[in-house]
Amino acid sequence: MPHSSTPLLSSNGGRLPQSPPKTLFTKLLFTILLLTAAVAISAAAAAVIFSTAPSINLRRKSVAKKLNKPVVILISADGFRFGYQFKTPTPNIQRLILEGSEAELGLIPVFPTKTFPNHYSIATGLYPARHGIVGDDGFTDPATGDKFKKDTVDPKWWLGEPIWETAAKNGLKALTYYWPGSEVPKGKWTCSDDDYCKKFAKAEKFDKRVEGVLKSFDNSNKADVPSLVALYFEDPDSQGHKVGPDDRNITAAISLIDQMVGKLIEGLKDREILDEVNIILVGDHGMVSNCVEKTVFLDDFSEWIEINSDWVETYFPVLGIRPKSTKLTPKNIVEQMNKAINSGKVKNGEYLKVYLKEDFPARLKYSGSDRIPPIVGLLDEGYKLEKNNKTMRHLCGGDHGYDNELFSMRSIFIARGPEIKEKEKVESFVNVEIYNFITKLLKIPAAENDGTAFLADRVLKRSR
Structure with missing residues (x-):
C-alpha cells in the first residue's frame, strides 16, 4: 500500500497551493495598480519641483554678491611661531585652515628673521638686501652715515614697491593698519588720509583695530571700500621676548589673536560678505628661548x-x-x-x-x-x-633673528576665500612668495620682485 507523507511547509496534504478566489485576486490587482500610479505621479511632480529649485552648496550658501571687486585682508601676528596654533584651542584659526589652505609645516621667513625685514619682504616680495630694510634698527647708510630707526618714514630707506603702493597705482583703495613700512609715502601711496593709513599707536586695543577694519566695509560708496587691508598685531612677539615661547603668557596671547580672527570673521559674516573676502593670516618669524x-x-x-x-x-x-x-x-x-x-x-x-x-x-x-x-x-x-x-x-x-633654516624661526601662512582651495596643504615656502599671490587675488600686475608663481599655482582655484 502506498506510503503517504506530508511536506513540512505544506498544509494541504502535499498538493500545490490553491489559487486565491477570483474576487480576492481582482481586489489585489486593483490595489497594486493604484499604488503604481501614485508613485509615478509623485516622481513626476518631484522632478518638476527640483528641476526649478536652486542648487544648494552645503558649505557656503550662495547669496547675491555685495562687493563688486576682489578683496584681500592680510593679517600679521608678530612672532607667531609655527606650532603656537596647537598650544591652546584656536577654533577660529582652525576654521580658516579647514575652509582654506595652509603651509603645512610653516612659513619660512627671510634672513635676518627680524620683524621689519620680514614684514617688508611680505609686502614687496623682495629679500632684505634688495628692499633695503636689512635689520630692525641701527644699520647704517654708508653714503650718508645716517642710521635707520624704526619710526623713520623717509622713502630713501624703503626700496621696492609694497603691495599697498601697487594697489594704489592700479586705482584700488588700500587700508593699512600699523603694518611696518606702510606710513612711508611712495609713489601713488601718500599715506595722507588717516582713515586709510593708520599711524602706529601701540596703546590701541586689538579689538578696536578689528572694529576699524570692519567699519571700512560699511561705506555707502562702494568705491571707498578697500580692496586691500593690511592689519598688524604686535603679539605674541612682545610676550615672547619677555618670557620665551613656552610660558603661559604666550598661551594667553595666542588665544587673544584667535579671538581677533573670530571677531573679524563674525563681523564679515554679519555684513554678509565673509565668502567674498580673501583672508590671509601670517606671522613674520618664530621665537626661541x-x-x-x-x-x-x-x-x-x-x-x-x-x-x-x-x-x-x-x-x-x-x-x-x-x-x-x-x-x-x-x-x-x-x-x-x-x-x-x-x-x-x-x-x-x-x-x-x-x-x-x-x-x-x-x-x-x-x-x-x-x-x-x-x-x-x-x-x-x-x-x-x-x-x-x-x-x-x-x-x-x-x-629671533637666527638662521631662517631653523624650525623655531618658522611662522604661519593660512588663507581662506572664494578664490582659494579648501583643505589644501602646501610645503613650506619663503614669505617673498606672498606678494605675487596677493596681486593674483586682486587681479593687478605685480611689480618686479623675487617671488614666483608657486603659491598662486598651488592654492588658487583654477578658472572654470
Whole structure:
C-alpha cells in the first residue's frame, strides 16, 4: 500500500497551493495598480519641483554678491611661531585652515628673521638686501652715515614697491593698519588720509583695530571700500621676548589673536560678505628661548683683537661690525676673531661664526647691499652676544633673528576665500612668495620682485 507523507511547509496534504478566489485576486490587482500610479505621479511632480529649485552648496550658501571687486585682508601676528596654533584651542584659526589652505609645516621667513625685514619682504616680495630694510634698527647708510630707526618714514630707506603702493597705482583703495613700512609715502601711496593709513599707536586695543577694519566695509560708496587691508598685531612677539615661547603668557596671547580672527570673521559674516573676502593670516618669524649662560662676550676676544663698541651696529642674533679703524681691514678683523674662536678660550665662542660679508652663506641672500656691514657674525640657535657681562639686558627670555633654516624661526601662512582651495596643504615656502599671490587675488600686475608663481599655482582655484 502506498506510503503517504506530508511536506513540512505544506498544509494541504502535499498538493500545490490553491489559487486565491477570483474576487480576492481582482481586489489585489486593483490595489497594486493604484499604488503604481501614485508613485509615478509623485516622481513626476518631484522632478518638476527640483528641476526649478536652486542648487544648494552645503558649505557656503550662495547669496547675491555685495562687493563688486576682489578683496584681500592680510593679517600679521608678530612672532607667531609655527606650532603656537596647537598650544591652546584656536577654533577660529582652525576654521580658516579647514575652509582654506595652509603651509603645512610653516612659513619660512627671510634672513635676518627680524620683524621689519620680514614684514617688508611680505609686502614687496623682495629679500632684505634688495628692499633695503636689512635689520630692525641701527644699520647704517654708508653714503650718508645716517642710521635707520624704526619710526623713520623717509622713502630713501624703503626700496621696492609694497603691495599697498601697487594697489594704489592700479586705482584700488588700500587700508593699512600699523603694518611696518606702510606710513612711508611712495609713489601713488601718500599715506595722507588717516582713515586709510593708520599711524602706529601701540596703546590701541586689538579689538578696536578689528572694529576699524570692519567699519571700512560699511561705506555707502562702494568705491571707498578697500580692496586691500593690511592689519598688524604686535603679539605674541612682545610676550615672547619677555618670557620665551613656552610660558603661559604666550598661551594667553595666542588665544587673544584667535579671538581677533573670530571677531573679524563674525563681523564679515554679519555684513554678509565673509565668502567674498580673501583672508590671509601670517606671522613674520618664530621665537626661541635664550638665557645668560648662552652668551658670547666680545671682550673675551681682546687677547687677539679689541672690538670697539662704536664699530658694532648690531649684537645678536646677527653680529654686524663696521670697523672705523684705518689700520685694520675687515679681513684682518675676521681672521683675528676666528683665531680667538678656534683657540677654545672664548666662552661659547664655538657657537659664533664670523664672516666677511661677501663670504656669508649664499642661501641666506644677505650680502648684496652696502647697508649690510662688511663683517657679519651668525650665532647658533638660542645664543646671544654682548659687549661684556655688564651690558646684559635680561637673564632669560626669547628672541629671533637666527638662521631662517631653523624650525623655531618658522611662522604661519593660512588663507581662506572664494578664490582659494579648501583643505589644501602646501610645503613650506619663503614669505617673498606672498606678494605675487596677493596681486593674483586682486587681479593687478605685480611689480618686479623675487617671488614666483608657486603659491598662486598651488592654492588658487583654477578658472572654470
